[in-house]
Amino acid sequence: MININLLSVSNLPKLSKLRKLELSDNRISGGLEVLAERTPNLTHLNLSGNKIKDINTLEPLKKLPNLHSLDLFNCEVTMLINYRESVFTLLPQLTYLDGFDADDQEAPDSDPEADGDGLEDEYENGEEGEEEDDDEEEDDLDEEVIDDEEDEDDDLEGEEEEDGVDDEEEDEEEDGEDDEEDEADDDLPRGEKRKRNIEDEGEEDPEDEEDDEDD
Structure with missing residues (x-):
């Protein structure tokens, strides 16, 4: 006062x-x-x-x-x-x-x-201790967030690798089907094979053209 x-x-x-x-x-x-x-x-x-x-x-x-x-x-x-x-x-x-x-x-x-300086020192020390605890908690949270992000990245990479494997398997299956069709065509008689090729190309058989001329 x-x-x-x-x-x-x-x-x-x-x-x-x-x-x-x-x-x-x-x-x-x-x-x-x-x-x-x-x-x-x-x-x-x-x-x-x-x-x-x-x-x-x-x-x-x-x-x-x-x-x-x-x-x-x-x-x-x-x-x-x-x-x-x-x-x-x-x-x-x-x-x-x-x-x-x-x-x-x-x-x-x-x-x-x-x-009262002693009391102030104790109060300040208490505040510093709380701040250190808060900093440690924040560091722990940051580490958890980083770990979660790394796990998400690993999951995404794993999904991408699986997608790549699936695409390769589909391509191999399609190639296999095409090879099977080619092999089936090779097994046909020569006349049937030629006829199928003509039909695929939209052309008429020469023998059919001769029959048309005789008519």
């Missing part, structure tokens, strides 16, 4: 699992006891840029045993003499104040656990 002109946290709902709360750049000047009641597991609290002027205003934060990081940057309280020593004395559970510990060692850039 950053920079929303918030005057108080009195209407904050009970959030027992909340660990990091951002309240910077508002107009909060007190009433921090609500945080201890409604967000008891806070580890990080950012109150920078608010209207906090007195060290005693921070006293309710003693009831947040897990509070490790507190940010009061740009609050008037930071202008007090011995400000840092006073806050670390008041809140002994603190590790970092305004980004530095009691020995002026800078805090890490972020706390993955408090920021």
Whole structure:
């Protein structure tokens, strides 16, 4: 809830699992006891840029045993003499104040656990695993389609070969019938064979022509 002109946290709902709360750049000047009641597991609290002027205003934060990081940057309280020593004395559970510990060692850039980065990583890993499974399923489907197409091609080639064999058998049968007819013609007497040839060619027998002339 950053920079929303918030005057108080009195209407904050009970959030027992909340660990990091951002309240910077508002107009909060007190009433921090609500945080201890409604967000008891806070580890990080950012109150920078608010209207906090007195060290005693921070006293309710003693009831947040897990509070490790507190940010009061740009609050008037930071202008007090011995400000840092006073806050670390008041809140002994603190590790970092305004980004530095009691020995002026800078805090890490972020706390993955408090920021929820661990959960995001798990979620992303879960999505990646699902995508890999989807890719594997798609590859399996592609392989099945290719196998089906190859089987269809083999069937078509087999049918074409069978058709070719059938055509060859039909041609051989027709050739055999023609040969049989030719052989039958060879077995006929010479006169009958000649007569059949004349009939096939549509010509008249010369002997018939002589009979016609005698008539």
